[in-house]
Amino acid sequence: MKYLRTRITEVLTPAPNYKLLRFAGDEPIPARPGEFVMVRGEWGVHPVLPRAFSLVECGEFGSIIVKPIGEGTELLAGMEVGDVLTVFGPLGKGYDMDNAGRRPILVAGGVGVAPLLYLAREFHDAGTRSVFIYGGRTEDDLPLSEEIAEVADLVVTTENGARGEKGRVTAPLTRLLEEDNNAIVYSCGPDGMLHAVSDASQAVGVPCQLALEAPMACGMGTCKGCAVMGTDGTYKYVCYDGPVFEAADIFEAAS
Amino acid sequence: MSARLKAPLGALTLDNPFVNASGTYGYAVEYADFVDVARLGGVSVKGISLEPRPGNAPPRTAETAAGMLNSIGLANIGIEAFVRDTMPRLRELGVTVIANTFATSIEDFVELAKRFDDVEGIAALELNISCPNVHAGGMHFGVSGEAAGEVTSAVREVTSLPLMVKLSPEAGDICEVARAVEAAGADVITMINTIRGMVIDVDRRRPMLGQKMGGMSGPALKPLAVRMLYEVYQQVSIPIIGMGGIGSLRDSLEFFMAGAAAVQVGTANYAEPGISLRLADELDAWLAERDLALTDIIGVAQD
Ligand SMILES: Cc1cc2nc3c(=O)[nH]c(=O)nc-3n(C[C@H](O)[C@H](O)[C@H](O)COP(=O)(O)OP(=O)(O)OC[C@H]3O[C@@H](n4cnc5c(N)ncnc54)[C@H](O)[C@@H]3O)c2cc1C
Ligand SMILES: Cc1cc2nc3c(=O)[nH]c(=O)nc-3n(C[C@H](O)[C@H](O)[C@H](O)COP(=O)(O)O)c2cc1C
Ligand code: FES
Numbered sequence: 001m002k003y004l005r006t007r008i009t010e011v012l013t014p015a016p017n018y019k020l021l022r023f024a025g026d027e028p029i030p031a032r033p034g035e036f037v038m039v040r041g042e043w044g045v046h047p048v049l050p051r052a053f054s055l056v057e058c059g060e061f062g063s064i065i066v067k068p069i070g071e072g073t074e075l076l077a078g079m080e081v082g083d084v085l086t087v088f089g090p091l092g093k094g095y096d097m098d099n100a101g102r103r104p105i106l107v108a109g110g111v112g113v114a115p116l117l118y119l120a121r122e123f124h125d126a127g128t129r130s131v132f133i134y135g136g137r138t139e140d141d142l143p144l145s146e147e148i149a150e151v152a153d154l155v156v157t158t159e160n161g162a163r164g165e166k167g168r169v170t171a172p173l174t175r176l177l178e179e180d181n182n183a184i185v186y187s188c189g190p191d192g193m194l195h196a197v198s199d200a201s202q203a204v205g206v207p208c209q210l211a212l213e214a215p216m217a218c219g220m221g222t223c224k225g226c227a228v229m230g231t232d233g234t235y236k237y238v239c240y241d242g243p244v245f246e247a248a249d250i251f252e253a254a255s
Numbered sequence: 256m257s258a259r260l261k262a263p264l265g266a267l268t269l270d271n272p273f274v275n276a277s278g279t280y281g282y283a284v285e286y287a288d289f290v291d292v293a294r295l296g297g298v299s300v301k302g303i304s305l306e307p308r309p310g311n312a313p314p315r316t317a318e319t320a321a322g323m324l325n326s327i328g329l330a331n332i333g334i335e336a337f338v339r340d341t342m343p344r345l346r347e348l349g350v351t352v353i354a355n356t357f358a359t360s361i362e363d364f365v366e367l368a369k370r371f372d373d374v375e376g377i378a379a380l381e382l383n384i385s386c387p388n389v390h391a392g393g394m395h396f397g398v399s400g401e402a403a404g405e406v407t408s409a410v411r412e413v414t415s416l417p418l419m420v421k422l423s424p425e426a427g428d429i430c431e432v433a434r435a436v437e438a439a440g441a442d443v444i445t446m447i448n449t450i451r452g453m454v455i456d457v458d459r460r461r462p463m464l465g466q467k468m469g470g471m472s473g474p475a476l477k478p479l480a481v482r483m484l485y486e487v488y489q490q491v492s493i494p495i496i497g498m499g500g501i502g503s504l505r506d507s508l509e510f511f512m513a514g515a516a517a518v519q520v521g522t523a524n525y526a527e528p529g530i531s532l533r534l535a536d537e538l539d540a541w542l543a544e545r546d547l548a549l550t551d552i553i554g555v556a557q558d
Binding site: 001003047048050086223225227 | 279280282285286288289301309310313315316318320322325327473502522525528529
């Protein structure tokens, strides 16, 4: 774990309402796909807490993708090249890439693309072909899809049908799992999507790893703020037991 | 750390006046890889109870204007695991450990104190009296001088450790509580704990937190904390450790000048886990420039 004062080196707009921030500090933050960082700009006392982001890239520079949904993310999305970004990490437990010969199916929605693009690149570099199911409400909710297509078999869904298959990610996922259940599912996205992905995977007995979100203060297991109830009846902490969990440890199989 | 930063607190002297506040720095060992935890003035560890506690229903935190609410529910590993598993590591690291304890009865506070009394490497005991007393209809120990005095004197009888009592801003009259814990044998007063607040999630039309209410901390708390400290300083002669919203050198100077002999830093640790060391260095430079020692500025804002 490191706490670094970095500078923004590049700001990209991969889709109308998304920003990709690249930053560089004195040293890289070596993170695995699914691991995250707590970041904050120098904006005084409000908002007081840092914000959690999955790393999209890490190396000589790191990057995060930001979707503005509130005050902190608005401030981050407004940052410019040269601004200071404090970055604390890597944090949490990422995806387990040991797929035991199963075909990886990655399922992302919205900013859930961040850890999964990183994961798809790692599978690609390891010589493993993966399928990437990417769902958005409209064609504007699919940032970085070109980058995904370079490293995985991309299947796109939009709710309005403007691009790819009309509907949600569950339809192609269910189809793929029915065709061949020698698969392993990795997912990140909105809560409703995670539930549906968990149900679809558990229904056919396919292992499934999900990345969760929860409000965080410390990001490293000390404040006990980010609790979620596990299926075993004990609290799990998203920042250090996760953010990636086995689906069955968090969501009951649909009956 | 230079001699000008020394913070005398009666029998105990801290090398520097910046202590990390309970609940905001875990058990300190988690930070040892990237923060020199031995250099911290001290660490008040996450509140410890007789039995481990799982904590409250989530969500447990919510952000507010320049602050936050928490309803963690005092989740902790319990005294047995702390003494057995965590203390050896803290001793090895050389951390100045303040054992923050809480209980819902005087007997349990006494039992905790007894068990800490012969644990090697504890610098002080800190009682978190912002807890409901199950034997007094759930009224919390921190709200009245009588209840606070009672628990303090009961613990005083069984502990040889420097005894810190942490006051609640929810006290009817915090000066009365301060006088009572001093009279009951406290060596140091620490103040303040969080004050309960609420955020409504207007989309769900329900309180944001699982427990509805949560303790407010962070910069928004600072003027309240400084005012209370300023008043309490006039009423007691034991040293006071101040806290509430400290995140910069100037914030800490306000507390010292109001009368704090040392301070605790809480919520600010989340944004910068090594902030207390940075503030200690900044205070050192500030004092050196003026050829002062910390003890020269304590209470100087008082009439
Ligand atoms: C492990 C992890 C990885 C994440 N990765 C990304 C990412 O790659 N890209 C991205 O855009 N977002 C990501 N998020 C979500 C991001 O952290 C929140 O969108 C952000 O904290 C919202 O802050 P805000 O001030 O804009 O919103 P506000 O609603 O104003 O925030 C109020 C408070 O609630 C917290 N909060 C609100 N929504 C969330 C949420 N969904 N998750 C956690 N805390 C929340 C905030 O941190 C803040 O403390 C991730 C969250 C987690 C836990
Ligand atoms: C998440 C969280 C957990 C806390 N847990 C405890 C605790 O276990 N015991 C205690 O005495 N105080 C606890 N506190 C209160 C702090 O120690 C401190 O009194 C308060 O936060 C005010 O300081 P600050 O504004 O610098 O955070 C907690 C505070 C926070 C934010
Ligand atoms: S965010 Fe503090 S324990 Fe997870």
